[in-house]
Amino acid sequence: MMVLHIHRRGPRTTASFSIMAPPVLSTPEQYQELLDSVDTFLLDCDGVLYHGSNVVPGIKQVLPMLRRAGKKIIFVTNNASKSRRMYVDTFRKLGLEAQAEEIFGSGYASAVYLSKVLNFPKDKRVYVIGEVGLEEELDSVGIGHSGGTDPEDRVFMEKDGFGDIKPDPSIGAVLCGFDIHINYKKYAKAFSYMRDNKDCHFLLTNQDPTYPTSFATGDPDQPIRHTIFPGSGSISYPLVYASKRTPTVIGKPNTTMMDAILAEHQFDPKRALMVGDNLATDIEFGINSGVRTLLVMGGVTKREAIFGDEPSKTVPDFVMESFGDLAVLDKQ
Ligand SMILES: O=C(O)[C@H](O)[C@H](O)COP(=O)(O)O
Numbered sequence: 001m002m003v004l005h006i007h008r009r010g011p012r013t014t015a016s017f018s019i020m021a022p023p024v025l026s027t028p029e030q031y032q033e034l035l036d037s038v039d040t041f042l043l044d045c046d047g048v049l050y051h052g053s054n055v056v057p058g059i060k061q062v063l064p065m066l067r068r069a070g071k072k073i074i075f076v077t078n079n080a081s082k083s084r085r086m087y088v089d090t091f092r093k094l095g096l097e098a099q100a101e102e103i104f105g106s107g108y109a110s111a112v113y114l115s116k117v118l119n120f121p122k123d124k125r126v127y128v129i130g131e132v133g134l135e136e137e138l139d140s141v142g143i144g145h146s147g148g149t150d151p152e153d154r155v156f157m158e159k160d161g162f163g164d165i166k167p168d169p170s171i172g173a174v175l176c177g178f179d180i181h182i183n184y185k186k187y188a189k190a191f192s193y194m195r196d197n198k199d200c201h202f203l204l205t206n207q208d209p210t211y212p213t214s215f216a217t218g219d220p221d222q223p224i225r226h227t228i229f230p231g232s233g234s235i236s237y238p239l240v241y242a243s244k245r246t247p248t249v250i251g252k253p254n255t256t257m258m259d260a261i262l263a264e265h266q267f268d269p270k271r272a273l274m275v276g277d278n279l280a281t282d283i284e285f286g287i288n289s290g291v292r293t294l295l296v297m298g299g300v301t302k303r304e305a306i307f308g309d310e311p312s313k314t315v316p317d318f319v320m321e322s323f324g325d326l327a328v329l330d331k332q
């Protein structure tokens with residue numbers, strides 16, 4: 001929230017703006033007041049529910065508690081490496097419950113966008129930079145694809161390999177998401193399809209510069225390290241830079257994700273809350289979608305982005321240390 005300051009010095013009047021810091025919720029009373037004002041929780045995943053395979057403390061109690069209270073839960077993740085089906089399995093392995101219909105990943109939203117918005121031709125295919133989850137979502141809407149997990153593309157290219165990159169008129173779109181097996185050959189193939197066909201669509205599942213995760217360190221003093229690594233946005237950037245094309249970005253903060261959600265779920269935006277760890281994706285997504293926002297710490301956005309000397313102009317409605325802290329309300 002911006003605050004206007006009027007300064008009168010003699011005949012001169014000047015104005016300045018300051019950014020009002022959002023309330024930090026930290027007591028059970030504040031948590032309960034928030035809970036009573038929300039019917040639908042839009043929950044980001046990486047950095048809110050878990051870091052890699054480490055579930056955030058308290059989350060295993062909070063999700064069932066919200067369901068028992070009759071709250072609607074919708075998971076909204078920019079992570080395109082898993083399909084909805086795979087996320088249900090991942091959640092189960094992490095001890096979290098979720099139905100496929102509750103999960104909206106940028107991979108699913110990209111498949112819906114290609115199918116329903118672009119009416120992608122059935123005789124065309126998508127060249128994928130991404131993992132099996134993204135391919136599975138394209139399969140679910142009947143869209144053919146190449147690249148992705150194809151072993152032929154998961155190789156290091158040699159200097160004399162350029163001749164192997166053949167034109168492919170069946171490619172009608174390049175779709176780039178998180179791809180831990182990225183390599184020059186994939187970049188070269190994706191680039192060539194856009195170079196040779198100006199009508200080839202260029203889509204990004206999301207543009208997150210970084211990916212919040214955690215891993216065991218083997219160090220007894222710090223057994224688990226939470227940190228960030230290059231994300232989808234950084235993986236796609238070489239293609240954006242080389243092609244000079246402006247891609248269509250599907251994931252948060254773009255409301256394309258909300259379009260996919262509203263096609264399957266109805267809820268009152270005034271009683272909905274977007275919970276995220278990233279100001280630039282989750283909180284902006286909530287603002288763009290007309291729902292209130294809660295930023296949690298411990299993921300991508302650090303405290304100084306909100307309370308530092310030069311706070312971001314993107315201001316959440318509320319801040320909490322962790323969404324798992326709501327577990328203090330659990331009466332079970
Ligand atoms: O690099 C990425 O794709 C993103 O950092 C990551 O997947 C974000 O996932 P989210 O926090 O939206 O669940």
Ligand SMILES: [Mg+2]
Binds near residue numbers: 046276
């Ligand atoms: Mg996140």
